[in-house]
Amino acid sequence: NAGVTQTPKFQVLKTGQSMTLQCAQDMNHNSMYWYRQDPGMGLRLIYYSASEGTTDKGEVPNGYNVSRLNKREFSLRLESAAPSQTSVYFCASSELGGGDYNEQFFGPGTRLTVL
Amino acid sequence: RKEVEQDPGPFNVPEGATVAFNCTYSNSASQSFFWYRQDCRKEPKLLMSVYSSGNEDGRFTAQLNRASQYISLLIRDSKLSDSATYLCVVNDDYKLSFGAGTTVTVRA
Secondary structure, eight states, X not given: OOOEEEEOSEEEEOXXXXXXXXXXESSXXXXXXXXXXXXXXXXXXXXXXXXXXXXXXXXXXXXXXXXXXXXXXXXXXXXXXXXXXXXXXXXXXXXXXXXSOOOOEEOOOEEEEEX | OOSEEEOOOOEEEETTOOXXXXXXXXXXXXXXXXXXXXXXXXXXXXXXXXXXXXXXXXXXXXEEETTTTEEEEEEOSOOGGGOEEEEEEEEETTEEEEOOOEEEEEEO
């Protein structure tokens, strides 16, 4: 039982390049989330998927797109990377979404640098 | 104004000491509250939920004051392994709002 896995662990991009961050969970959770974490700031929600087939914007969605490929997988795409997107990206999952809280389980993170 | 604000610290304490810190939240309608722990360059993990009546989990005690909109965490008999960043987390409907974290360093 691996929990939440993310690939890659590290990535360096040049401005304007695109890339997709992959996330998968094996806990049969319904909800999945993408956050970014910057120094001195809390985790900020980029996008979330309350259930398979649905996605919604979070606090900082600009410059990103997501795909909930199936119940297990939730990917984050940067179409044209910018230096402001240099950050640590965390994927998380929880059993339920919406108004009910369930503990969120996080992946190990992807450290992205955009030059 | 940030939704969740925390004193960033760091709090440097000797082993065996007690350390306590707070966070404040802006949304009076927030429904539930948590403390997460994050070790250096690692992912956040749930430490404990915070209940209205206050709750303990071993050496950790969490308190909620809805009137003043703050949450506290107290760590008794600090261990070296308690060195981490503690994230205050507030649940607002569909999403969690995270504070920037309070760093605690326990020294031998």
